[in-house]
Amino acid sequence: MTKTIIDQAGTSVEKRPAIRTRESVLSAYRTELAIAGAIVLLVLAVGTQVPQALSWGNFANITQAGAPLIIMSLGVLLVVITGGIDLSVGSVFSLTGMVTAQAMAAGFGGVSACLIGLGVGLVFGSINGFLVTVAGLAPFVVTLITFAVAGSLAFIVTNGRSMPIGDPDFWLLNSGSMIPGMPNYIQFCIVLLVVIEIFLKKMVAGRWFYAVGSSAAAAHLLGIPVKRTQFFAYVASSLLASFSGLLTISYILNAESTAGSSLMLQAIAAVVIGGASLLGGTGTAVGAVLGALMITVIQNGVNLIGINSFWQGSVTGLAILIAVLIDRFSKSRRGAV
Numbered sequence: 001m002t003k004t005i006i007d008q009a010g011t012s013v014e015k016r017p018a019i020r021t022r023e024s025v026l027s028a029y030r031t032e033l034a035i036a037g038a039i040v041l042l043v044l045a046v047g048t049q050v051p052q053a054l055s056w057g058n059f060a061n062i063t064q065a066g067a068p069l070i071i072m073s074l075g076v077l078l079v080v081i082t083g084g085i086d087l088s089v090g091s092v093f094s095l096t097g098m099v100t101a102q103a104m105a106a107g108f109g110g111v112s113a114c115l116i117g118l119g120v121g122l123v124f125g126s127i128n129g130f131l132v133t134v135a136g137l138a139p140f141v142v143t144l145i146t147f148a149v150a151g152s153l154a155f156i157v158t159n160g161r162s163m164p165i166g167d168p169d170f171w172l173l174n175s176g177s178m179i180p181g182m183p184n185y186i187q188f189c190i191v192l193l194v195v196i197e198i199f200l201k202k203m204v205a206g207r208w209f210y211a212v213g214s215s216a217a218a219a220h221l222l223g224i225p226v227k228r229t230q231f232f233a234y235v236a237s238s239l240l241a242s243f244s245g246l247l248t249i250s251y252i253l254n255a256e257s258t259a260g261s262s263l264m265l266q267a268i269a270a271v272v273i274g275g276a277s278l279l280g281g282t283g284t285a286v287g288a289v290l291g292a293l294m295i296t297v298i299q300n301g302v303n304l305i306g307i308n309s310f311w312q313g314s315v316t317g318l319a320i321l322i323a324v325l326i327d328r329f330s331k332s333r334r335g336a337v
Contacts, residue, residue, distance in 0.1 A: 083280025
């Protein structure tokens with residue numbers, strides 16, 4: 001459909017409406033729409049076996065259980081887009097919980113303890129960023145080292161014992177409502193999703209991430225601050241891992257030294273399922289969130305159906321394999337065209 005307008009010279013001109021904008025948005029988020037559709041199909045499939053899966057209470061459980069993974073995945077996404085990898089997020093998650101609980105036991109208030117916990121992410125993110133950008137070490141090696149160090153410190157802080165949360169109001173961080181009617185864990189996820197997506201898609205500094213991930217050498221020649229961009233990515237990743245750790249201990253009111261042992265794999269899986277390439281240069285915040293939701297839905301479905309929970313890792317691995325194969329196939333087709 002076209003619209004007829006009159007130009008300054010009095011000539012009749014046909015102008016097409018902004019349908020193309022809508023089509024470009026759908027094309028840009030084609031992978032994300034496919035993931036969303038797959039999540040709906042998974043939920044319906046589980047619902048045919050266990051009607052409880054389609055209840056509002058179960059949906060609330062999925063979002064609350066998935067919120068820490070969503071937030072961690074958004075941080076990992078920033079690193080992956082730049083062509084790096086962060087294996088330390090699970091250990092940083094665990095260490096943050098233990099340090100925060102220990103701080104409360106030592107007499108610090110909830111806010112002060114949270115700041116101390118976030119300091120764990122700031123320290124380890126800065127170490128990762130420094131060793132990758134200044135020392136020039138491989139991201140895999142660097143974050144594997146900090147993964148081991150943070151993981152061992154999580155045990156050392158309390159000699160491997162779990163730590164109860166002393167502040168009786170600390171649960172409000174996760175389940176309270178700054179906006180009435182919407183729990184904080186949902187608000188945090190939405191705000192971070194919107195902020196990071198806008199940053200990556202609309203801001204110049206966000207576009208630097210894609211340029212660095214596509215080719216660091218070319219980005220440097222274009223005047224892009226490659227090292228600063230990579231450093232920021234690792235700091236942001238660790239800070240978001242720490243924040244997800246705070247949300248978790250606020251939810252269960254207990255800190256465990258092994259709480260994040262499986263989250264590193266899940267966060268990377270969420271990013272890959274969401275359409276990001278481990279080679280760098282691609283990925284969206286929307287895709288990472290949907291990838292994290294898909295993993296949470298799979299875990300929830302496995303539990304509801306009554307399948308042995310030990311199969312969760314295998315199912316998650318299969319989901320990663322399918323996502324990588326689809327990504328490889330789609331890129332091959334685009335290359336052929």
